[in-house]
Amino acid sequence: MSALVLYQLIALFLLVTGLYGFLWRRSLVAMLICLELMINGAGLSIMAAAQLTPANAVLGQLGTLLVMGLAAAEATLVLAIVVVVTRRFKTSEMIAASELKG
Amino acid sequence: MEIMARVVFGFYAALIVAGALMAVVERGLVRSLVGLIATMFGVAGMYMLMAAPIVAFMQILIYVGGVSILIFFSIMLTKARPTGDEAKERPLRKKANSLLAALVVGIVLASVLIKFPIPSLEIPRQVNGPDLGDGLLGPYLLPFELISVVLFVAMAAAVALAWQQWGKSK
Numbered sequence: 001m002s003a004l005v006l007y008q009l010i011a012l013f014l015l016v017t018g019l020y021g022f023l024w025r026r027s028l029v030a031m032l033i034c035l036e037l038m039i040n041g042a043g044l045s046i047m048a049a050a051q052l053t054p055a056n057a058v059l060g061q062l063g064t065l066l067v068m069g070l071a072a073a074e075a076t077l078v079l080a081i082v083v084v085v086t087r088r089f090k091t092s093e094m095i096a097a098s099e100l101k102g
Numbered sequence: 103m104e105i106m107a108r109v110v111f112g113f114y115a116a117l118i119v120a121g122a123l124m125a126v127v128e129r130g131l132v133r134s135l136v137g138l139i140a141t142m143f144g145v146a147g148m149y150m151l152m153a154a155p156i157v158a159f160m161q162i163l164i165y166v167g168g169v170s171i172l173i174f175f176s177i178m179l180t181k182a183r184p185t186g187d188e189a190k191e192r193p194l195r196k197k198a199n200s201l202l203a204a205l206v207v208g209i210v211l212a213s214v215l216i217k218f219p220i221p222s223l224e225i226p227r228q229v230n231g232p233d234l235g236d237g238l239l240g241p242y243l244l245p246f247e248l249i250s251v252v253l254f255v256a257m258a259a260a261v262a263l264a265w266q267q268w269g270k271s272k
Binding site: 001002003004005006007008009010012013014015016017018019020021023024025027028029030032033034036037040043044047048050051052053054057058059061062064065066068069070071072073074075076077078079080081082083084086092 | 111115118119122123125126131134135138141142145148149152153154156157160161164165168169172173175176177179180181196197199200201203204205207208211212215216219220221222223224226227229233234236237238242245246249252253255256257259260261263264
């Protein structure tokens with residue numbers, strides 16, 4: 001197997017474990033952790049595609065940096081949402097916030 | 103790849119796999135956070151192996167230094183109890199369903215990857231720091247500015263969300 005395929009398989013493993021955890025875990029913070037796993041896999045995949053093929057390498061590295069910035073913004077916002085949900089429902093578990101009013 | 107590179111790659115791959123499994127399987131939130139941090143270090147090492155040291159250090163700065171601290175704060179603020187809903191036993195069928203849903207994606211993508219391999223360069227491309235800076239201030243100026251707007255909006259929204267709730271509780 002070439003180096004590119006190996007890196008992509010590692011990234012794919014991160015996607016699969018993150019997706020499984022996202023579906024299986026119940027607390028919102030654990031779901032955020034699994035989301036970060038998936039985003040890490042995406043960054044790894046972009047970087048491998050940029051550095052190990054004749055594609056534009058600068059674009060790939062900057063794309064990975066932008067993914068990191070977006071992940072930081074998303075984590076900030078999710079933290080605020082988790083805090084609000086915890087105050088309102090007195091728990092940080094997803095099941096409490098999954099019912100509609102009415 | 104040379105022997106040394108193979109050994110280092112194997113080490114980082116093992117770190118990533120172990121960390122990701124720990125993050126998903128462990129029930130305690132702090133333990134899964136430790137697994138996530140191990141994974142982030144492994145990914146940073148892989149960036150280093152691909153001759154991208156700037157992105158590797160950014161990975162350590164932003165993820166290990168920033169995002170993991172944020173997640174730790176949210177663990178503390180939500181006071182997650184170890185005896186919560188997470189610790190309850192759930193039917194095995196549900197676990198199998200979520201495993202199946204994740205594995206379908208993985209198997210489809212992995213079979214495509216292995217069946218149609220893209221030719222890979224033996225040596226990673228070399229990109230110097232100044233080239234990255236030229237890219238950020240040249241052709242990719244718009245995304246660079248947009249990401250700062252997105253960061254600002256996210257932070258302002260986070261403060262606004264938490265603030266409103268404070269006002270109501272008094």
